[in-house]
Structures are given as C-alpha cells and as structure tokens.
Amino acid sequence: MDSVVHRLDARAKIIVFLTFILVGVSTSPSSFPVFGLLAVGLVSIALAARLPLGHLGKKVLKTLPFVFFVALSIPFMKREGGGVEYSLGFRGMSISQSGLWILWNVLVKASLSIFSIVLLYSTTPFPKLIKGMEELHFPRIFTVLFSFMYRYSFIVIDEMQRMKRARDSRGFGEKWLWQAKTIGHMIGTLFLRSFHRGEMVYRAMLSRGYDGTMPDAFAGPFGRREILFLSLIPIIILLRILFA
Amino acid sequence: MNAEKVIEIHGLSYRYPDGRSVLKEIDLEIHRRESVAILGPNGAGKSTLLYHLNGTLIGEGRVEILGLLAEKKNLREIRRRVGVVFQNPEDQLFCPTVFDDVAFGPLNLGLPPEEVKRRVAKALEGVGLTGFEERSAHHLSEGEKKRVALATILAMDTEILALDEPTDNLDPAGSRSLVGRIRLIHQTKVIVTHHLPLVLELCERAVLLEEGKKIGDLSTDALVKERDLLERFGFDAELAQWWYGRMKQSGGSRP
Numbered sequence: 369m370d371s372v373v374h375r376l377d378a379r380a381k382i383i384v385f386l387t388f389i390l391v392g393v394s395t396s397p398s399s400f401p402v403f404g405l406l407a408v409g410l411v412s413i414a415l416a417a418r419l420p421l422g423h424l425g426k427k428v429l430k431t432l433p434f435v436f437f438v439a440l441s442i443p444f445m446k447r448e449g450g451g452v453e454y455s456l457g458f459r460g461m462s463i464s465q466s467g468l469w470i471l472w473n474v475l476v477k478a479s480l481s482i483f484s485i486v487l488l489y490s491t492t493p494f495p496k497l498i499k500g501m502e503e504l505h506f507p508r509i510f511t512v513l514f515s516f517m518y519r520y521s522f523i524v525i526d527e528m529q530r531m532k533r534a535r536d537s538r539g540f541g542e543k544w545l546w547q548a549k550t551i552g553h554m555i556g557t558l559f560l561r562s563f564h565r566g567e568m569v570y571r572a573m574l575s576r577g578y579d580g581t582m583p584d585a586f587a588g589p590f591g592r593r594e595i596l597f598l599s600l601i602p603i604i605i606l607l608r609i610l611f612a
Numbered sequence: 613m614n615a616e617k618v619i620e621i622h623g624l625s626y627r628y629p630d631g632r633s634v635l636k637e638i639d640l641e642i643h644r645r646e647s648v649a650i651l652g653p654n655g656a657g658k659s660t661l662l663y664h665l666n667g668t669l670i671g672e673g674r675v676e677i678l679g680l681l682a683e684k685k686n687l688r689e690i691r692r693r694v695g696v697v698f699q700n701p702e703d704q705l706f707c708p709t710v711f712d713d714v715a716f717g718p719l720n721l722g723l724p725p726e727e728v729k730r731r732v733a734k735a736l737e738g739v740g741l742t743g744f745e746e747r748s749a750h751h752l753s754e755g756e757k758k759r760v761a762l763a764t765i766l767a768m769d770t771e772i773l774a775l776d777e778p779t780d781n782l783d784p785a786g787s788r789s790l791v792g793r794i795r796l797i798h799q800t801k802v803i804v805t806h807h808l809p810l811v812l813e814l815c816e817r818a819v820l821l822e823e824g825k826k827i828g829d830l831s832t833d834a835l836v837k838e839r840d841l842l843e844r845f846g847f848d849a850e851l852a853q854w855w856y857g858r859m860k861q862s863g864g865s866r867p
Contacts, residue, residue, distance in 0.1 A: 494708065495708030495709045495712075495746075495748060498708055499708070515707065515708050516706065518708060519705075519706055519707065519708060519749065519750070520706075522750045523702055523750075565702070565703065568698065568700065568703035569703050569706050571663070571668045571698070571703070572696075572698050572703050572704045572706065573706065573716075574668055574687075574691065575666055575668055575691055575695070575696045575698075575765075576691070576695075576716050576717035576720055576764065576765070576768065577688065577691050577692060577717055577720030577721055577768070578716075578720055579688065579720070583715075583716065583719030583720055
C-alpha cells in the first residue's frame with residue numbers, strides 16, 4: 369500500500385490522530401456537528417490513503433463489541449434523584465435518559481478513537497510507528513517494550529506453530545484431559561524458551577555496548593507535506609470551539 | 613607471526629548456576645591477527661568459552677583481553693574492542709529494522725549520526741546486503757539473518773571478532789558465501805564451529821575442547837595429519853585430507 373498519507377512522517381500522523389482522539393473525547397455528547405466533522409475528516413484521510421472504507425469499518429466493528437457490551441448495561445442502572453425514565457413494559461424494567469446519553473457518549477467516542485488508531489496503523493508500518501514515537505520522546509521504556517514485542521511476537525508464534533506441528537505429527541488429539549496436560553506442557557516450554565531467549569538477547573545487547581539506555585533515534589526534519597498535514601490540527605480545534 | 617598477545621586466558625573454569633561444570637582449567641593465548649578455530653562436540657563448552665572473550669560470562673581464573681583484565685570496570689572497554697556474533701541470529705537481531713540493529717553498536721559507542729550511517733552502510737556492504745536497511749529481520753532468510761548479525765559486529769569495527777557457529781543452519785551456497793565474506797575480515801578471529809572445511813579455509817590454528825577441557829592446540833596444517841584426533845571428534849579424516857589437499861592445490865591461501 370502506498371499513498372500520500374502512507375508516505376507522511378510517522379510523527380506527523382501520530383500527532384494528528386492523537387488530536388482527533390483528544391478533540392473527540394473532550395466534546396460534549398450533544399455536539400453532534402463536531403462528531404460529524406471528525407468522522408468526515410477521518411473518512412477523508414482514509415480516502416486519501418486509498419484504504420477501502422468497508423475494510424476499515426470492519427476493523428472498527430471488531431473492537432467495538434468489547435466497549436458495547438460494557439456500556440450496554442449503563443442505561444439500566446437506576447440513578448439516584450430520578451430523571452427521565454422510559455419504561456420497557458417488561459417486569460418493571462426501565463432505562464434512564466441520562467444512561468442513554470452515557471451509552472451514546474461512550475460508543476461515539478470509542479468508535480472515533482478506534483477509527484483514528486486503525487487509520488494510523490494501517491498507513492504506518494510498525495517499525496516507523498515506533499521510531500516516530502521515539503522521536504516524539506514517548507517514554508523510552510514503552511517504545512523499547514513495543515519494539516521487542518513486535519520483533520519477538522512473530523518468533524514466539526513461529527515457535528508455537530512448530531511445537532504444534534511436532535505435537536500433531538505424533539498423533540495428538542485423543543482424550544480431552546490428556547490434551548489439556550499436553551497444552552499445559554507446551555505453554556510451559558514456550559515460556560522457558562522465551563525466557564532463555566530473553567537472556568540471550570540481553571547478552572547480545574551487552575556485547576554491543578548496551579549500558580541500560582537505548583541509543584536515541586535519528587530525527588529528520590518535517591517536509592512540506594507533513595506541515596500541511598499538521599495544519600489539520602488548528603482546523604479541528606477551531607471547529608471544535610465553534611460548534612460546541 | 614606478530615607476537616602481541618591479544619587474548620590471555622589462564623586457569624579459566626566456569627560452572628553454570630545449576631552447578632554443572634562447563635569449562636575446566638582452560639589456558640589459551642591468541643595473538644593479533646591470528647585466526648583460531650575452537651572445535652569440539654556439542655556441550656564441550658565452546659560457546660561458553662566464547663562468551664568469556666567479551667565478559668558476557670565471567671568465570672574463575674584469569675582472562676585478559678587486549679591487556680585488560682575481564683572484570684566489571686573494564687567490560688565496557690572490552691566490549692568496544694571485542695565483537696561476538698551469536699549462533700542464533702534471532703538473539704542478535706532485536707530491533708525493528710536491519711538499520712537499527714546494525715546501528716545499535718555504533719550508537720552505543722557514542723559515535724555521531726553521520727559516522728553511524730557510514731558504518732552501517734559499510735558493514736552491510738561488507739556482507740553483501742546493501743539496500744536492506746529498512747527490512748525487518750523477521751522477513752529475512754536464514755542466510756541473510758546470519759549476514760546481518762555479522763554486520764552488526766563489523767559496524768563496531770572491533771579488534772577481535774568472535775564468531776559462534778557462523779555457518780550453522782546455512783545451505784551450502786549460503787555457507788560458502790559467508791566463508792568468503794569472513795575471509796576478507798582482517799581482524800583477529802576466534803571461530804567456534806563444527807564445520808571442518810571452514811576451519812581449514814579460514815584458520816591457521818585449532819583449539820580442541822572436550823568436556824570443558826582443552827585437549828589440543830595445534831596448527832590446522834598439523835591437525836589434518838592427526839587421524840586419531842580427527843576421528844575422535846567425529847570428523848572423517850580422509851575427507852579432511854582431501855579438502856586440505858584441494859585447498860592447497862587451488863592456492864587457497866589463508867589471509
């Protein structure tokens with residue numbers, strides 16, 4: 369995938385999408401125009417990045433249920449001091465208006481935030497994302513953690529698949545209880561191997577002069593495109609102030 | 613041969629934390645620009661010995677590297693001057709991109725950015741992987757990973773290079789190409805390996821380990837004639853002599 373948005377410096381994208389999220393969550397739930405404008409902004413970026421909207425939508429929907437099911441119970445909670453209640457006519461159940469507002473509030477903000485994050489990682493390869501975070505001086509411990517996770521998750525998954533293959537080729541799959549034991553062993557082995565790997569990686573780091581601090585990344589200057597993209601920030605904030 | 617000793621080990625013993633003894637009373641001296649192979653069966657302590665060369669492990673006994681005693685206060689300087697290439701490149705390549713991995717050492721040395729970039733480019737060129745800077749280690753072939761791992765150390769421009777099974781896991785072509793690259797490196801080299809042709813081609817001297825003890829230290833020219841010794845280590849003596857003869861015939865000079 370390649371587009372104007374993909375080629376932008378990761379730092380610019382991180383800042384802009386973070387602004388989208390911050391403006392989104394700080395807007396009051398009744399400011400429908402602001403949510404509308406944020407959505408239009410994000411969709412425009414997605415179109416500029418030539419990403420299929422349906423695909424992005426699916427990604428957002430996949431994460432949304434987690435938020436939805438937690439938020440779903442809110443309108444049913446009884447509030448002290450009353451407020452408007454809608455009776456459901458079923459065993460005396462009712463939902464409160466303020467609860468519905470909270471549900472809407474959570475859902476719209478979660479969707480917009482997730483959409484921003486999905487756009488960010490769909491247009492930025494992970495190594496560049498980490499580098500961008502480093503250059504923006506995110507806490508080093510997080511960026512280093514992310515980068516190790518990214519690097520070694522593949523290896524651990526590969527290792528797990530090799531173990532699975534080795535297990536299956538020895539006629540695995542008879543009794544459930546026996547399976548559970550084998551799977552337990554596999555998880556244990558995986559843990560030990562990862563632990564050992566951690567030691568070796570640390571040794572390899574020491575061998576190359578590691579002294580507890582990761583070296584700083586190189587930061588290049590922003591180009592004209594990045595500055596243009598960053599100009600979205602004052603626009604969003606201005607609109608937020610005008611409409612809310 | 614230049615007489616300057618760069619590695620001096622006396623009475624080195626090492627036990628793993630679980631009490632297993634891996635190295636027993638090892639004495640070893642290596643001179644500048646020498647190329648020494650460390651041979652021995654699995655579990656003989658070859659890699660453990662290698663880790664002592666830059667102080668990633670510290671055992672009992674005396675280890676002196678480039679005149680510096682391997683103890684805590686000298687480790688930084690020793691690691692600046694001894695590069696260890698690990699057997700498994702997955703351990704050595706821990707950064708998101710090839711560039712980051714190769715730049716990690718030079719950056720830790722505190723070199724300025726321009727110099728780091730220059731070193732990375734040169735090291736990658738040295739292993740024939742120019743243009744791989746932005747690749748992720750996960751998407752490299754085994755041979756490419758091994759070469760990048762070597763480049764991470766070449767970029768540090770160390771005086772001593774310690775390689776742990778450099779051709780392990782490689783196909784014959786990959787192995788040949790890597791041997792060719794290593795041959796061009798002129799630093800002092802210590803190579804742990806099971807691969808006899810590599811030893812004959814790259815090293816003038818071989819140190820033999822068995823169950824943590826040094827049982828031989830001789831020139832590779834002499835080693836090929838030691839039938840019993842070769843057989844004891846599971847090498848095919850006929851084949852070794854044939855390789856050796858062929859190498860001499862083709863004028864295969866060691867650097």
